[in-house]
Amino acid sequence: MGYWGVRPGEITESCGHRGSNEGILYEDCSLYLARTSNSELTYEPKILLRYRKFKRNNEGLADTITLYEETDPERVHSCPIRTFVALALADEAFEGPQSPSDFSHRSLPSTAISKVYPIRADKLKTPVVRATSGTSIHPTRILSASTLHQHLEKIGQRCGYKDNITAYAFRRGFANGIEGKVASSRVRQLLGHSNDGILQSYLSKDMAVDTQNVVRDLPQDMNRVDRSRSIRFTRDIGAPKPSAAKHGTHAPVVTEERIREVSSKFPHRARNDIIRQLRKTDLRLEREEYFLRASRGELDSTSEFQTPSVDPVP
Numbered sequence: 001m002g003y004w005g006v007r008p009g010e011i012t013e014s015c016g017h018r019g020s021n022e023g024i025l026y027e028d029c030s031l032y033l034a035r036t037s038n039s040e041l042t043y044e045p046k047i048l049l050r051y052r053k054f055k056r057n058n059e060g061l062a063d064t065i066t067l068y069e070e071t072d073p074e075r076v077h078s079c080p081i082r083t084f085v086a087l088a089l090a091d092e093a094f095e096g097p098q099s100p101s102d103f104s105h106r107s108l109p110s111t112a113i114s115k116v117y118p119i120r121a122d123k124l125k126t127p128v129v130r131a132t133s134g135t136s137i138h139p140t141r142i143l144s145a146s147t148l149h150q151h152l153e154k155i156g157q158r159c160g161y162k163d164n165i166t167a168y169a170f171r172r173g174f175a176n177g178i179e180g181k182v183a184s185s186r187v188r189q190l191l192g193h194s195n196d197g198i199l200q201s202y203l204s205k206d207m208a209v210d211t212q213n214v215v216r217d218l219p220q221d222m223n224r225v226d227r228s229r230s231i232r233f234t235r236d237i238g239a240p241k242p243s244a245a246k247h248g249t250h251a252p253v254v255t256e257e258r259i260r261e262v263s264s265k266f267p268h269r270a271r272n273d274i275i276r277q278l279r280k281t282d283l284r285l286e287r288e289e290y291f292l293r294a295s296r297g298e299l300d301s302t303s304e305f306q307t308p309s310v311d312p313v314p
Contacts (some may be wrong), residue, residue, distance in 0.1 A: 007053060012143045014145055023128075024047060026126050027119065027125065029046070029047050030116050031043060031044075035112075043081045043103070044067065049063045085103060096118070127142035157241055157287070158245040160236045162234040163231055236290075240286045
């Protein structure tokens with residue numbers, strides 16, 4: 001989503017197509033070992049998007065996206081290839097490679113630009129990202145977009161983001177990242193929009209111009225501009241997190257009195273669902289209180305950074 005701006009319902013089961021089990025399957029993925037322009041050998045998967053908006057179930061209009069391996073040590077943590085290969089190896093999806101070490105040795109005939117790693121025939125219809133079943137991964141059930149949303153919300157809370165992280169946060173980030181850098185026709189294709197005007201709803205409302213420097217004929221500080229427009233601008237890693245965010249912590253206790261109170265209003269609701277919802281509500285209120293206190297300066301400051309000294313205004 002972050003690299004190509006795809007909608008969650010294009011890679012997982014869309015909320016509008018519940019029960020379809022449609023999304024990215026192994027048959028949609030082709031992993032290549034390819035030779036780059038400087039003769040390096042890197043891994044590049046191509047992924048067929050069968051379920052894009054306005055193109056669903058019309059394979060003649062389906063788009064194919066390509067990802068590439070991050071070889072820079074400073075960016076290897078964000079390499080999408082490693083994630084895909086790890087999932088495929090766990091599913092024993094490849095005909096040949098069975099372990100990470102099988103990908104360490106890279107070879108390609110001198111006459112070839114690339115080679116593909118075939119997927120086993122019995123794995124072609126298996127979803128790449130699947131739902132959980134108890135404490136294990138379901139063998140055939142794809143992850144739903146709604147479950148993906150829940151996972152992202154919890155991850156965002158663990159990371160200290162004030163605002164909820166959603167799949168569309170990645171899509172908006174992608175749109176802001178390519179703004180002004182890609183031709184409008186390409187933007188429409190990348191985002192799957194029917195017209196150029198839709199892009200405006202994805203762009204940050206914060207203006208992407210460093211006017212303070214522009215009016216003084218100085219270079220724009222785009223790092224500062226991009227930082228202030230990003231959702232990470234309000235991030236605070238000290239904010240309350242879900243109990244599962246740390247090992248060894250236990251879920252907060254919910255009193256029987258509160259459970260009975262909710263149960264009396266919703267008698268058909270399962271007890272575990274009530275407890276889960278109460279804990280979620282408590283966390284939301286705790287986080288709201290935390291950020292409110294932070295804005296009032298009521299929290300202890302542990303920052304090692306000092307405010308730059310500023311000469312008095314004459």
